[in-house]
Amino acid sequence: MQIQVRCECGISECREWALLELQGVLEIQPSAQHLPLNAFSIGSLCRSQQEKYYFTIGYHELEGKKVSLKKPMLVLQKVLREDPIDVESSPVVLSTQYPTQVQKTSELKAIGIIRHKILFKTRPKALISSSVK
């Protein structure tokens, strides 16, 4: 079995993607679990100084920095291709009203290159409102 791995962007056009990496697991609050995921934001990312990034998720603040990957990574997307079967190679062909026979092949499409990530690996700081009444 063979699976092709290729990029259809054109050599100079395969765009650069990025990774946001943090320790821990993101959880949706029970009160929001019925909503579609893309209805809310994960958090706010800000860059304070040249090298410092802060990611605020819920009431946690993470501190991190931009890191270059030792080796680049490709983002691969699984694609199911349907190609019409080469009718000419078959001596007998059945002519019907049904749509043309297709051959399904799996392919992996490279859709982005990753060379940097923003990595958060320090302990999160809990942001608690300072006003207590």
Next chain:
Amino acid sequence: MGNASILELNVDSSLEVYYGETFGSEDLKLLEVDEPILQEILDRGVVIRGGLNDEAVLCTSSRTYAIKFVMSSNTILIMPPPSSHGSSASGEELDTKSETGGKRTASAMAAATGHLELVEVAPNFEKLKSLLSERLYGEDTDSMDVEESTSGLYTWDDLLEKLQLSEKELQEGLKSLAAVQVGGFWRLVDKKYMHCVFELILLNAMQHDWSLQGLKEKEVVSALMADGYSAQIVIHCLATYGQRVSLAFEAGIASNGSYDLDSHVWELNERHVCLHYANQLLSSASRWRVDDFVDAWQQNLPSGVQASLDMLKGKILIEKLGSDSWLYPFSVANLPSNPAERFAALFRERPRWEWEDLEPYISDLRAPGKSVDALLLKYTRRTQPTAETPPIFTAR
């Protein structure tokens, strides 16, 4: 889709990270590559090969890599760049205090649980050998005009489909097995049959007084075709045991003086000629006193061909018993190709090896990233009693 890139975030600015629209339903994988593999994927693509029961491998045009999944306990969000350049935040200096709308956003397309990494592996030719051995090309095949069924016969594309090799490695494998392409299918010729054809070529050469350095393809082929051998096999034999020489001017001129462009000329490799006769002697008796062997060997050789025991490195072993030296067949071609198994087999045969004797039996070993010295370090123990005596290798 987000409108900003997290990599282009300026100092003292921020953006909101969202779950992308297709988050959770995307099937994305992260593949770690080096620059050469990256370039090849962008230029022309690479192929993942494997059967249902194999571990998948990634093949570039020249190498093969095992694919391993490295799991991470972190949450890894995959962030695509902004959807179109026009709406990206680059160039705009919006800071968090800006009043004009258009808040910067980035969206995560998926979360990865780890990434795939590539580990180079040595090409495995065992399966190629076993596929091509399903239907060996032998005496029966040559006498048939057309082969009826094509089951057990493989074209180049069939082989790529079934094996886990890159194209360059497949080419290498076919060459090292002396495979020949007949009617579009790659075939392994039965060894006995090859020896038979070679023997006939040598006999004909002696009979007609042809020079082994300048065999005319036309003459050789027609002599053997008269005995029922196909031209293809004869030429394959010439190519396996020799090489084409540049067209000799005299050879190119036919008897009527015109220049014959079809006249290919072959030179047989002296070592192969000698090996052919050595093999004949070894199959008649498996142990020989070295002196007797050398005499019989030289006697059987066509005139002008000089034999030497060095030609038999990797094919025979010599041991001293008393004042006599005896030799017996021990061929590297019959040993396992996996380094651990190879050394085990070698030390089963002999517990102690001198470097000169050992070298021909390990020079063909392939382990990516490991030199011969590294293999020796891993699988053998080296001792050298004095500076003058040669080093001895034993099992670790």
